[in-house]
Amino acid sequence: GSGKAVLFFVARGDEETVASLGMFSNQPMTLAPGSRVDAYDSSEETYTPRDSVPVAAEGTGLQVQVGGLGLSVGGSTQTSTTAAEHASPQSPSGRVLTARLGSNAGVTVSGTAASPTTVQGDIKAGPGYDADITGEVTVTGEVEPYLAATELPPVAVPSYAAVSSVDHTLATPLVLTPNEEYMVSMRAGPNTQVVLEGPASLVVDDLILEAGAELTLDTNNGPINLYINDSLQLAATSSLLTPASRSDQVFVQFAGDQNEVYLAGSSQFHGVVYAPATEVVLGSDFEVFGAVIADQLTFEGTAQLHYDLHLADLSLGRSLPSLVSWRILEIGNEGFDPFKTLNVNPAVLPAPAAGHRDQTLDLTYVDTVGVTRTYSGPESAFDWTTVQDVILGSRDGNLIQPGVSMASGLGQVVNDIAQGLGLR
Numbered sequence: 001g002s003g004k005a006v007l008f009f010v011a012r013g014d015e016e017t018v019a020s021l022g023m024f025s026n027q028p029m030t031l032a033p034g035s036r037v038d039a040y041d042s043s044e045e046t047y048t049p050r051d052s053v054p055v056a057a058e059g060t061g062l063q064v065q066v067g068g069l070g071l072s073v074g075g076s077t078q079t080s081t082t083a084a085e086h087a088s089p090q091s092p093s094g095r096v097l098t099a100r101l102g103s104n105a106g107v108t109v110s111g112t113a114a115s116p117t118t119v120q121g122d123i124k125a126g127p128g129y130d131a132d133i134t135g136e137v138t139v140t141g142e143v144e145p146y147l148a149a150t151e152l153p154p155v156a157v158p159s160y161a162a163v164s165s166v167d168h169t170l171a172t173p174l175v176l177t178p179n180e181e182y183m184v185s186m187r188a189g190p191n192t193q194v195v196l197e198g199p200a201s202l203v204v205d206d207l208i209l210e211a212g213a214e215l216t217l218d219t220n221n222g223p224i225n226l227y228i229n230d231s232l233q234l235a236a237t238s239s240l241l242t243p244a245s246r247s248d249q250v251f252v253q254f255a256g257d258q259n260e261v262y263l264a265g266s267s268q269f270h271g272v273v274y275a276p277a278t279e280v281v282l283g284s285d286f287e288v289f290g291a292v293i294a295d296q297l298t299f300e301g302t303a304q305l306h307y308d309l310h311l312a313d314l315s316l317g318r319s320l321p322s323l324v325s326w327r328i329l330e331i332g333n334e335g336f337d338p339f340k341t342l343n344v345n346p347a348v349l350p351a352p353a354a355g356h357r358d359q360t361l362d363l364t365y366v367d368t369v370g371v372t373r374t375y376s377g378p379e380s381a382f383d384w385t386t387v388q389d390v391i392l393g394s395r396d397g398n399l400i401q402p403g404v405s406m407a408s409g410l411g412q413v414v415n416d417i418a419q420g421l422g423l424r
Contacts, residue, residue, distance in 0.1 A: 005328055006328070006338070006342070007327070007328060008326065008327050008328075009323065009325075009326045010324040010325045011323055012322055017311075018152065018153070018272075018291075018293050019248075019272045019274075019290075019291045019293070019312075020100075020312045021100060021102060021150065021293050022039075022099060022100025022101060022102065022291050023037060023099070023100065023288075023293075023305045024100070024102045024293045024294075025103045025104070025293075025297035026103070026104045026276070026294070027104070027105055027279075028105040028106045028108070028129075029101075029105075029106075029296075029297055030107075030109075031109045031117060031303055032110065032299060032301060033111045033116070033117055033136075034116070034117060035111075035118075035302045035303040035304070035305075036049075036117070036304055036305070037101050037119045037303065037305045037307070038050070038089075038097065038118070038120040038307070039097040039099040039121055039306065039307040039308070039309055040289075040306055040308060041093075041095055041308070041309045042247055042289075042310045043310040043313065044091050044092055044095070047245070047289055047306050050089035052086040052089060052118070052120055052138060052140045087140060088120050088121060088140040088141060097120065097121075097309065098120070098140075098141050099120055099121025099305070099306075100124075100307055101121060101122065101123050101305075102122075102123070102124035102125075103124070104126040104150060105125070105129050106125050106132065107123055107124070107129075107132070108132045109123065109131070109134075110133070110134045110135045111135040111136035116137065116138065117138070118137075118138045119138070119139045119140070119141070120138075122141035122142045122144075123139060124142075124143075125145045125146070126146055126149055127146055127147065127148060127149055131143050131144075152276035152295070153276065154255070155227065155254065155255040155274065157203055157227050157255045158203065158227070159182075160180050160201075160203055161182065162184070163181045163182065163183060165183050165184045165186065166185070166186040167187045167189070168188050168192050168194055169189035169192060171191075171192070173192075173193035173194070174188075174193070175195045176196045176197065177197055178197050178221070178391075180200070180201045180392060181203070182202075182204070183204045184204075185206040185207075185208070186204050187206075187207075187209075188208070188210060188213035188214070188238075189210050189213065190213060191211070191212035192213050192214075193213070193214045193216070194213070194214070194215050195215075196215070196224060197218045197220075197221065198217070198219040198223050198224040199221065199223055199224070199362060199364055199392040199394065200224050200225070200392070201224075201399065202224075202225070202226050202227070204226070204227070205228075205231075206228075206230050206232075207231070207233070208231075208233045209234045209238035209239075209240070210235050211235040211236070211238065212235075212238065215241065216241040217241065217242050218243060219242070219249035219250060220243075220244060221362070221374060221376070222364065222376070222393070223249040223394050223399065224249065224251070225253070225399060226250075226251070226252045227255055228252070228253070228255065228256075228261075230256050231256075231261075232262075233262075234264050236265060237266075239265050239267050240263070240269055241267065242268070242270040242271055244270065245270055245289070246310075246397075247271050247272065247291070247308040247310070247311060248314055248396075249271070249397060250270060250290075251271060251274070252271060252272070253273075253274045254274070254275035254278045256278065260278070260279045260280075260281055261275055261279065261281065262281045262283070263280065263281065263282050264283035264285070264286060264300075265283065265285065266286075267286050267287065268287045268289065269289065269290070270289045271290045272290050272291045273288070273291070274293050275293070275295060276293070276294070278296075279295060279297075280292060280294035280296070280297055281299075282297070282298070282299050282300065283300050283301070284301030284302055287304040287306070288306065289308060290307070290308050290311065291307060291308065291311055292305070314397055359379045359395040359396050360376075360378060360379070360397075361375060361376070361378065361379040361382055362375075362393055362394050363390065363392075363393035364391040365388070365390050366387075366389040366391065367386050367388060368385075368386055368387070368388050370388070372391065379395065
């Protein structure tokens with residue numbers, strides 16, 4: 001009965017992030033016999049391989065097991081084959097684990113009796129292209145073309161002050177502490193170890209791992225964004241390690257148009273690889289947990305790809321409308337009923353305290369007395385009034401730019417309105 005206001009908002013719907021594409025190639029993609037493409041949900045558990053389960057013929061989607069015959073789907077051609085339908089496995093909560101394998105061009109998948117191929121999910125070729133499936137192949141999801149081609153946006157490389165290049169040759173591990181910086185080159189010599197601690201954002205022109213070298217992306221205290229401008233050279237016996245199982249904490253992006261990025265070595269990589277203008281070649285011992293999106297995605301031998309469905313959940317959150325502008329409308333107080341004006345039922349509205357969707361906040365900041373601190377947990381439990389400057393942080397894995405806190409953007413709008421109405 002005291003404070004009244006009507007707000008006029010203009011909002012814009014954002015697009016989903018590229019990580020939601022799963023395993024995607026702009027050019028034609030080919031899976032060799034013995035490959036496995038499946039899915040898991042890192043918000044529930046670490047990856048656990050599960051076999052698909054045969055289902056009755058009335059199952060949904062095009063779920064086929066091809067034995068010796070060919071199946072071509074997409075464009076205007078389709079040949080029939082004997083099919084034993086299989087269902088995608090489920091997570092502990094009952095979520096259907098459906099992988100995403102797609103291309104803006106054709107997709108070829110093959111298998112043999114000795115080396116069968118499994119795709120526990122959907123296969124999508126580009127508009128007007130075919131998905132060619134031959135031999136011993138199990139597909140549990142839909143096989144159909146995209147309705148429209150997917151544009152891969154260029155990488156936006158941040159601008160940081162240059163620091164000295166790294167050429168590590170000592171037996172003692174080199175630890176790079178959380179920071180935002182640019183290096184011309186970073187080289188780990190033979191049988192050396194380099195650890196990059198998060199939260200961090202690193203831009204490097206050339207990254208080289210010699211034989212036996214290890215680069216560990218440690219995200220225990222925050223996410224890591226790695227931008228590579230020119231080249232990545234991984235020796236066959238080197239390792240790119242991601243100890244944490246959350247794929248939303250590591251984002252490796254290739255900004256240049258290199259002829260080829262070769263990801264080799266015996267590695268279990270948890271994260272997202274994005275190379276919109278480059279061919280990415282995955283070695284047979286380079287296992288991906290997360291997503292890989294490239295201009296051309298090529299496999300050296302069998303592919304072992306495990307799509308993290310949590311990336312799609314995060315993408316959906318980012319695709320919700322974002323604020324463009326707002327203003328207060330003039331209203332009269334006499335006989336005014338805000339619920340009638342807004343045409344809403346007050347009985348179904350959430351309480352103000354329940355109207356905010358909480359987020360996981362990972363933050364390194366300077367408090368009001370000049371002490372550098374870190375925080376990781378729900379944002380609802382964090383007091384932003386103690387923050388003087390943000391060094392680095394993220395909300396639900398989305399990077400917070402330095403100097404930006406809840407008191408900016410939509411957060412500033414909400415705070416200003418709340419204070420004006422006497423709610424805070």
